[in-house]
Amino acid sequence: MSPGFSSPPNPAEFNAQVWAMVRKVPAGKVATYGQIAGLLAVPEGMNPRDYQAFSPRWVGGAMAACPEGVPWQRIINSQGKISPRPGAEEQRRLLEEEGVEFNARDRVDLKRYQWAGPEQSQQEQQASFWP
Protein backbone atom coordinates (compact mmCIF):
# COMPACT_ATOMS: atom_id res chain seq x y z
CA MET A 1 0.00 0.00 0.00
CA SER A 2 1.09 3.56 0.19
CA PRO A 3 2.68 3.88 3.55
CA GLY A 4 3.18 7.55 2.96
CA PHE A 5 6.10 7.57 5.33
CA SER A 6 5.66 10.62 7.39
CA SER A 7 3.44 12.83 5.35
CA PRO A 8 5.00 16.17 4.50
CA PRO A 9 3.22 19.37 5.58
CA ASN A 10 1.37 19.46 2.27
CA PRO A 11 1.45 16.02 0.70
CA ALA A 12 -0.52 16.97 -2.39
CA GLU A 13 1.62 20.00 -3.10
CA PHE A 14 4.83 18.15 -2.40
CA ASN A 15 3.82 15.37 -4.76
CA ALA A 16 2.97 17.90 -7.44
CA GLN A 17 6.43 19.45 -7.13
CA VAL A 18 8.07 16.06 -7.31
CA TRP A 19 6.16 15.16 -10.45
CA ALA A 20 6.98 18.51 -12.02
CA MET A 21 10.66 18.00 -11.32
CA VAL A 22 10.61 14.45 -12.62
CA ARG A 23 9.05 15.63 -15.85
CA LYS A 24 12.12 17.82 -16.41
CA VAL A 25 14.41 14.83 -16.47
CA PRO A 26 15.38 14.26 -20.11
CA ALA A 27 15.32 10.85 -21.71
CA GLY A 28 18.51 8.89 -21.34
CA LYS A 29 19.14 10.42 -17.93
CA VAL A 30 18.29 9.23 -14.46
CA ALA A 31 17.92 10.95 -11.09
CA THR A 32 18.01 9.73 -7.52
CA TYR A 33 15.29 10.21 -4.95
CA GLY A 34 17.57 12.28 -2.78
CA GLN A 35 18.52 14.43 -5.74
CA ILE A 36 14.92 15.24 -6.57
CA ALA A 37 14.24 15.95 -2.92
CA GLY A 38 17.26 18.24 -2.77
CA LEU A 39 16.13 20.18 -5.82
CA LEU A 40 12.79 20.88 -4.19
CA ALA A 41 12.43 23.71 -1.70
CA VAL A 42 12.43 22.86 1.97
CA PRO A 43 9.03 23.50 3.61
CA GLU A 44 9.06 26.48 5.92
CA GLY A 45 9.42 25.87 9.59
CA MET A 46 11.06 22.54 8.96
CA ASN A 47 14.58 21.64 9.88
CA PRO A 48 16.58 21.08 6.67
CA ARG A 49 18.33 18.19 8.33
CA ASP A 50 15.08 16.37 8.96
CA TYR A 51 13.92 17.21 5.49
CA GLN A 52 17.03 15.71 4.00
CA ALA A 53 16.50 12.63 6.11
CA PHE A 54 12.93 11.94 5.07
CA SER A 55 12.29 13.73 1.83
CA PRO A 56 13.62 10.82 -0.23
CA ARG A 57 10.88 8.67 1.26
CA TRP A 58 8.33 11.28 0.38
CA VAL A 59 9.62 11.29 -3.15
CA GLY A 60 9.17 7.56 -3.17
CA GLY A 61 5.68 8.01 -1.87
CA ALA A 62 4.99 10.50 -4.62
CA MET A 63 6.25 8.05 -7.23
CA ALA A 64 3.97 5.41 -5.80
CA ALA A 65 1.08 7.59 -6.88
CA CYS A 66 2.70 9.04 -9.98
CA PRO A 67 0.12 9.97 -12.63
CA GLU A 68 0.57 9.25 -16.34
CA GLY A 69 3.00 11.49 -18.14
CA VAL A 70 5.60 11.27 -15.41
CA PRO A 71 8.78 9.37 -16.32
CA TRP A 72 8.88 7.55 -13.01
CA GLN A 73 11.25 5.03 -14.52
CA ARG A 74 14.07 7.58 -14.49
CA ILE A 75 14.01 7.84 -10.74
CA ILE A 76 16.26 5.32 -9.04
CA ASN A 77 18.06 5.03 -5.72
CA SER A 78 21.46 6.50 -4.90
CA GLN A 79 23.08 3.15 -5.52
CA GLY A 80 22.21 3.41 -9.17
CA LYS A 81 19.88 0.47 -8.93
CA ILE A 82 16.17 0.02 -9.31
CA SER A 83 14.44 -0.45 -6.02
CA PRO A 84 13.03 -3.96 -5.64
CA ARG A 85 9.40 -3.47 -6.41
CA PRO A 86 6.85 -5.09 -8.70
CA GLY A 87 7.47 -3.73 -12.17
CA ALA A 88 11.19 -3.25 -11.74
CA GLU A 89 11.83 -5.26 -14.89
CA GLU A 90 9.50 -3.00 -16.80
CA GLN A 91 11.36 0.03 -15.50
CA ARG A 92 14.71 -1.36 -16.50
CA ARG A 93 13.45 -2.18 -19.97
CA LEU A 94 12.13 1.36 -20.45
CA LEU A 95 15.44 2.86 -19.38
CA GLU A 96 17.34 0.63 -21.75
CA GLU A 97 15.14 1.84 -24.57
CA GLU A 98 16.07 5.40 -23.69
CA GLY A 99 19.74 4.54 -24.01
CA VAL A 100 20.60 3.98 -20.37
CA GLU A 101 23.12 1.18 -20.03
CA PHE A 102 22.90 -1.28 -17.18
CA ASN A 103 25.91 -2.80 -15.56
CA ALA A 104 26.38 -6.53 -15.26
CA ARG A 105 24.94 -6.19 -11.77
CA ASP A 106 21.79 -4.43 -13.02
CA ARG A 107 23.32 -1.16 -12.06
CA VAL A 108 23.49 2.25 -13.79
CA ASP A 109 26.63 4.37 -13.91
CA LEU A 110 25.40 7.51 -12.20
CA LYS A 111 28.54 9.41 -13.12
CA ARG A 112 27.46 9.14 -16.69
CA TYR A 113 23.68 9.02 -16.66
CA GLN A 114 22.73 11.01 -13.59
CA TRP A 115 20.73 14.12 -14.41
CA ALA A 116 22.83 17.27 -13.94
CA GLY A 117 19.88 19.38 -12.85
CA PRO A 118 16.90 21.41 -14.09
CA GLU A 119 19.08 24.26 -15.37
CA GLN A 120 21.15 22.08 -17.62
CA SER A 121 18.34 19.89 -18.77
CA GLN A 122 17.85 21.92 -21.92
CA GLN A 123 21.54 21.90 -22.72
CA GLU A 124 21.64 18.19 -22.19
CA GLN A 125 18.81 17.69 -24.62
CA GLN A 126 20.08 19.79 -27.49
CA ALA A 127 23.77 19.35 -26.82
CA SER A 128 25.85 16.29 -27.48
CA PHE A 129 24.00 13.07 -27.28
CA TRP A 130 26.20 10.23 -26.28
CA PRO A 131 28.06 8.29 -29.03
Place this chain on the structure above:
DNA sequence: GTTGTGACATCGC
Protein backbone atom coordinates in the same frame (compact mmCIF):
# COMPACT_ATOMS: atom_id res chain seq x y z
C1' DG B 1 -0.80 0.51 23.60
C1' DT B 2 2.86 -2.19 21.01
C1' DT B 3 5.07 -4.06 16.91
C1' DG B 4 6.35 -4.05 12.15
C1' DT B 5 7.37 -1.91 7.90
C1' DG B 6 8.37 1.26 3.99
C1' DA B 7 9.93 3.25 -4.91
C1' DC B 8 15.96 5.58 0.67
C1' DA B 9 20.54 7.27 2.52
C1' DT B 10 24.71 6.52 4.74
C1' DC B 11 28.43 4.09 7.25
C1' DG B 12 31.32 0.02 7.56
C1' DC B 13 33.81 -4.23 5.88
Place this chain on the structure above:
DNA sequence: CGCGATGCCACAA
Protein backbone atom coordinates in the same frame (compact mmCIF):
# COMPACT_ATOMS: atom_id res chain seq x y z
C1' DC C 1 34.57 -0.60 -6.09
C1' DG C 2 30.78 -3.67 -4.36
C1' DC C 3 27.70 -5.40 -0.91
C1' DG C 4 25.66 -5.81 3.79
C1' DA C 5 23.73 -3.79 7.76
C1' DT C 6 21.48 0.23 10.43
C1' DG C 7 18.47 4.44 11.19
C1' DC C 8 15.05 8.00 10.41
C1' DC C 9 9.36 9.22 11.01
C1' DA C 10 4.73 8.16 10.78
C1' DC C 11 1.01 5.14 9.96
C1' DA C 12 -1.44 0.37 9.62
C1' DA C 13 -2.62 -4.06 11.95
